[in-house]
Amino acid sequence: MAYSDKVVEHYENPRNVGSFEKGDEDVGTGMVGAPACGDVMKLQIKVNPVTGLIEDARFKTYGCGSAIASSSLVTEWVKGKSLDEAMTIKNTQIAEELALPPVKIHCSILAEDAIKAAVLDYKTKHGSAAESH
Amino acid sequence: MTIGRFTTAEEIDYAVSTLQDRVGKLRELSPLWEMFKDGVDLSTIQWSAH
Numbered sequence: 001m002a003y004s005d006k007v008v009e010h011y012e013n014p015r016n017v018g019s020f021e022k023g024d025e026d027v028g029t030g031m032v033g034a035p036a037c038g039d040v041m042k043l044q045i046k047v048n049p050v051t052g053l054i055e056d057a058r059f060k061t062y063g064c065g066s067a068i069a070s071s072s073l074v075t076e077w078v079k080g081k082s083l084d085e086a087m088t089i090k091n092t093q094i095a096e097e098l099a100l101p102p103v104k105i106h107c108s109i110l111a112e113d114a115i116k117a118a119v120l121d122y123k124t125k126h127g128s129a130a131e132s133h
Numbered sequence: 134m135t136i137g138r139f140t141t142a143e144e145i146d147y148a149v150s151t152l153q154d155r156v157g158k159l160r161e162l163s164p165l166w167e168m169f170k171d172g173v174d175l176s177t178i179q180w181s182a183h
Contacts, residue, residue, distance in 0.1 A: 014162060017162055019167065031164065033180070034180030034181060035165060036180065040163075040164055040165055041164070042164035042167075060163060060164040060167060061162055061164065062159075062162070062163040062164055062165045062166075068162060
């Protein structure tokens with residue numbers, strides 16, 4: 001099954017590739033997956049300490065076109081959201097937007113896990129991990 | 134991708150430059166390459182299976 005046009009578009013022109021400066025207090029980092037499984041996603045969010053909103057996001061992904069597209073897409077989606085809103089992003093929304101076939105659903109699951117890991121990392125850093133559960 | 138006696142030097146040059154370009158792009162996207170460049174020993178990372 002061929003990749004959808006949206007997956008190819010994100011793969012050819014990935015959004016928000018990169019990393020934030022190490023040690024930035026306002027950044028939460030999530031890294032999920034494993035090289036042995038063929039996918040590793042690193043997703044970072046930069047939170048405005050005053051508004052509590054995610055003002056920027058970056059990603060780096062080792063994996064297939066769908067994995068790259070899923071993580072590229074969610075960096076666009078989380079911008080402007082609150083941490084709680086970001087936690088509500090579901091893998092099914094990602095899969096639907098990118099028209100992922102069943103064998104690529106795990107890529108969208110990984111992207112959802114990556115956001116959650118990034119939000120959790122930010123909350124842990126700022127001593128409010130308990131709030132989200 | 135195969136190479137045979139009818140492959141020309143120009144075709145080899147094209148394949149090499151295309152590969153370099155694509156691998157460069159994928160490395161730019163890869164968190165593993167970033168960690169490798171930072172001197173992280175990837176075998177020491179506790180990866181989460183999925």
